[in-house]
């Protein structure tokens with residue numbers, strides 16, 4: 339498909355889009371697509387690790403006020419997204435201490451959907467652990483997709499209000515028992531190898547969660563490296579599609595064909611470790 343697309347990612351916490359889909363969003367931005375990131379919560383309650391450590395240790399004189407902490411989280415996300423070439427970042431600023439499928443959250447997401455009318459939507463995976471904020475955000479976004487079809491939102495002009503496809507991020511989530519019993523098996527891989535260094539530099543911006551330096555690179559190596567391993571792709575971001583893809587004939591693409599004809603040695607060459615340790619860590 340040659341025409342440009344509108345891609346929207348609806349994420350729970352400020353760094354989620356970088357961490358989970360940053361390479362994919364970067365590739366779409368490079369392709370000339372319109373990329374929008376929606377961040378539902380400000381993330382300070384649970385994801386400003388440095389600030390929370392100061393509070394817990396009683397060093398209250400060093401703790402930034404809430405507004406300042408929110409700005410810090412947003413600036414990190416904006417800097418990271420800038421590296422990835424994404425400039426349309428929208429913060430809904432809901433609290434993240436308890437994330438539930440509230441009417442407020444659903445309506446806030448619906449408003450952005452109605453405004454952008456994305457062709458493709460990237461969401462967290464609704465099968466992530468029960469009670470985890472990502473799962474609630476994904477389900478709220480699915481409800482928002484229904485809400486924008488109601489008469490309050492639908493207008494006659496412009497692109498269809500319903501995304502053509504929804505891609506659920508396929509991550510480990512927590513590495514615990516609930517996650518092990520999940521149903522997250524990727525059926526779409528995006529080869530992010532050409533932009534993986536940009537993704538690492540974008541994660542360097544998230545100092546409040548200590549992603550800067552080696553931790554971000556380790557996350558990429560064990561997640562995106564593992565996802566691409568059996569497809570001879572150095573680094574891949576993985577998704578499950580909501581709706582079946584429809585074709586006029588059985589699909590095959592350059593990756594499948596190359597993998598089928600790859601020798602073991604060329605497979606080894608294609609699986610390079612491209613991220614060295616960081617001297618910023």
Ligand SMILES: [Zn+2]
Nearest residue numbers: 350351354472
């Ligand atoms: Zn998150």
